[in-house]
Amino acid sequence: MFSDPFKTFAIGCALLSTLLLLWFFIRKPALNRATKIVLLFGIGILPIGTAGTGNIAGYHATKETQFCGSCHVMTPYAADSTSLESTSLAARHARNGAFGHENCYACHADYGMFGTITTKIGGMRHVYEYLFHYRDTPDEEFQAEVEIRNPFRNDSCMRCHSTRNPLFNKIGDHVSTQADIRSGKTSCASEGCHGPAHPFSKEAKKRAKAVGATPQAEVKP
Amino acid sequence: MKIVAKVVARAKRVHMTTLVRISAVFTILGLVLMVWSLLVPTPLPVMLAMSLGQAFGTSAFMLYLFAIFIDQRRGRRARRESQQNLQAEAERALRDREEPA
Numbered sequence: 001m002f003s004d005p006f007k008t009f010a011i012g013c014a015l016l017s018t019l020l021l022l023w024f025f026i027r028k029p030a031l032n033r034a035t036k037i038v039l040l041f042g043i044g045i046l047p048i049g050t051a052g053t054g055n056i057a058g059y060h061a062t063k064e065t066q067f068c069g070s071c072h073v074m075t076p077y078a079a080d081s082t083s084l085e086s087t088s089l090a091a092r093h094a095r096n097g098a099f100g101h102e103n104c105y106a107c108h109a110d111y112g113m114f115g116t117i118t119t120k121i122g123g124m125r126h127v128y129e130y131l132f133h134y135r136d137t138p139d140e141e142f143q144a145e146v147e148i149r150n151p152f153r154n155d156s157c158m159r160c161h162s163t164r165n166p167l168f169n170k171i172g173d174h175v176s177t178q179a180d181i182r183s184g185k186t187s188c189a190s191e192g193c194h195g196p197a198h199p200f201s202k203e204a205k206k207r208a209k210a211v212g213a214t215p216q217a218e219v220k221p
Numbered sequence: 222m223k224i225v226a227k228v229v230a231r232a233k234r235v236h237m238t239t240l241v242r243i244s245a246v247f248t249i250l251g252l253v254l255m256v257w258s259l260l261v262p263t264p265l266p267v268m269l270a271m272s273l274g275q276a277f278g279t280s281a282f283m284l285y286l287f288a289i290f291i292d293q294r295r296g297r298r299a300r301r302e303s304q305q306n307l308q309a310e311a312e313r314a315l316r317d318r319e320e321p322a
Contacts, residue, residue: 007259014252021245031238036289039241043248043285047278054255058271061262070263127264 010054017046062123063105065094071130073142077198078104089189089197107197111155122149143201144208152197154181157188233291240288244281251277 020042029035061067069078081090081103094103109119134142161168163181168174173193180186189195196202232240251274258270 010259011256014256017252018249021249024245025242031241031292039245039285043241043244044282047248047252047282050252050255051275051278054259055271058258058262058267061258062267064262067262067264067267127268130264 004057004060006053006057006060010050010057013046013049013053017042017050020046062120063102065102065104068104071126073130073134073137073139073146076139076143076200080198080200088199089194107152107156109156111153111159140204140207143204152187152189154184154186154188158182161188232287237288237292237295240284240291244284244288247277247281247284251275251281 020038024035024039024042065078065082069075077090080086080088081094083091084095090103090107093107094100096103099106105119109115110122112118134146137145163169163174163178169178174181177186181188187193187195189197191202254266254270254274254277258266258274
């Protein structure tokens with residue numbers, strides 16, 4: 001916990017502020033100039049320090065795989081990606097030291113200048129859907145019913161895999177479909193190429209289809 | 222706007238210490254939510270800290286500044302009134318001294 005300087009600073013400011021406020025409540029000092037200055041720190045400066053650094057720490061926390069997996073329907077996705085035995089696309093990317101600890105965000109964040117903002121707005125929608133529709137849904141049913149809202153964009157892959165690398169172009173399929181890959185016509189994460197990224201969820205869909213349950217196409221959080 | 226004016230008018234009548242105490246309670250509530258989100262970084266605490274926690278913290282600080290502003294104004298007014306009283310008393314004393322002559 002104390003490895004994150006923002007978190008440590010935020011908690012330190014909150015503790016100091018609470019101490020000052022407890023002193024004010026217990027000692028009940030006269031509201032003279034000295035008390036007002038102490039309260040300026042207790043009510044103003046230190047809580048602003050907590051809010052500022054706490055928001056940064058909170059923002060970082062929302063990018064962690066652990067955060068995404070904290071809603072029970074997402075737990076299997078997070079567990080699969082962090083499993084050392086899994087060979088799924090998600091798991092292989094989660095082993096990257098540069099972004100492995102926030103691998104959900106690294107792949108699912110929107111690309112572009114306002115990508116972070118649109119991703120966070122999308123995340124709020126996920127929380128709404130979870131709280132009001134899927135809170136009590138069993139994992140198997142969730143995986144069978146719910147699909148990614150918009151098709152996965154190749155832009156997310158191309159942040160790292162430029163498609164211009166000689167190593168990439170050594171592979172015949174890459175060369176023959178390069179225009180389609182770059183335009184997004186052919187998905188990198190499609191079955192037969194490198195996907196699906198979370199194979200177990202597709203298996204759940206197949207199982208549901210086999211027993212005759214129709215996936216609810218309109219429900220796409 | 223009427224509601225805001227009403228609230229401000231009512232707050233002006235409240236004792237400064239009460240306003241500061243309410244502000245301190247709001248600060249503690251905001252801090253509790255913020256620290257909770259730091260210790261348990263899951264969606265609900267993080268969302269509560271970034272919305273309700275921020276609202277508590279901001280309103281607490283605003284309330285504190287308002288209380289200080291009201292207190293300063295009351296102090297200035299009291300000083301001015303006491304100065305005016307002193308001046309009036311001095312004038313009266315001067316008049317009283319001049320009258321017997």
